[in-house]
């Protein structure tokens with residue numbers, strides 16, 4: 258695969274002296290649908306060359322945020338800049354590539370025709386053969402898109418985001434439905450684009466993907482930014498630990514954030530494993546097979562979301578118990 262294919266067209270790869278250019282800036286930007294507030298006023302900046310992961314449970318407002326940033330929707334209040342201009346103007350939108358969560362590819366058009374159609378919107382597009390080769394679709398060039406497998410359709414949808422040599426790509430769950438090998442190949446594409454100076458904002462429900470790719474993670478919960486930091490800092494921020502054990506039941510001890518039973522083992526998430534284990538022993542409840550480890554990123558975000566929800570809940574509302582591994586995180 259030729260890495261130069263992914264070199265962003267303009268100067269994002271080699272910014273002049275000083276700070277890199279601002280790719281995205283929102284100021285008090287909000288969005289409501291009727292009386293439903295999907296996004297509360299949000300101030301967000303993404304510098305040129307950053308690779309940012311956007312996480313949040315279903316309905317948190319991720320797609321709404323993306324649609325505002327790429328100019329598909331208008332904010333209800335505040336505003337948004339894309340490379341210093343209005344994202345609703347084609348001149349600024351031409352600097353970006355987008356893979357939406359769902360792509361309606363015309364089923365009777367051939368893969369090559371779809372690539373040509375997308376390419377026609379840009380002055381200096383990636384040639385069809387190079388683009389398809391890069392995404393492993395060259396042998397499907399004459400196939401109607403309706404005859405592609407789900408994974409091939411997804412690869413084509415991601416390829417189209419790169420056809421105009423964008424300075425920034427917005428990828429909404431780019432690897433959903435792909436097998437592990439194809440997912441890793443796409444990660445390489447995204448990494449190569451980033452290494453060449455490209456800016457990326459990506460949502461994913463594979464937390465491993467965010468851990469593997471992102472420098473920075475923005476967590477949205479209920480239309481608000483619950484956290485905006487590095488992956489490592491976020492882990493430190495919550496400092497949750499996972500205690501798992503074999504037991505018939507565990508008494509309701511104070512340090513338990515979440516509790517889940519899987520295949521006979523009980524998994525507890527806690528901010529202080531030492532204190533929880535002490536309390537368990539003191540309670541006299543029989544248990545065996547004790548294991549303690551750091552929480553995964555997914556578990557850390559669950560804790561964060563619960564804290565944000567508890568902060569928002571009316572006084573006196575009992576804290577909700579989240580079912581790990583079965584929760585709404587995407």
Ligand SMILES: Nc1ncnc2c1ncn2[C@@H]1O[C@H](COP(=O)(O)OP(=O)(O)OP(=O)(O)O)[C@@H](O)[C@H]1O
Pocket residue numbers: 290293294295313314315316317318319320321322587
């Ligand atoms: N066109 C619409 N009309 C009314 N409400 C909407 C519309 N689009 C989104 N919403 C609501 O706004 C909120 C945010 O939705 P959004 O799709 O942005 O969330 P999301 O984080 O992308 O969710 P998911 O991970 O499920 O895709 C949700 O409560 C959703 O029901």
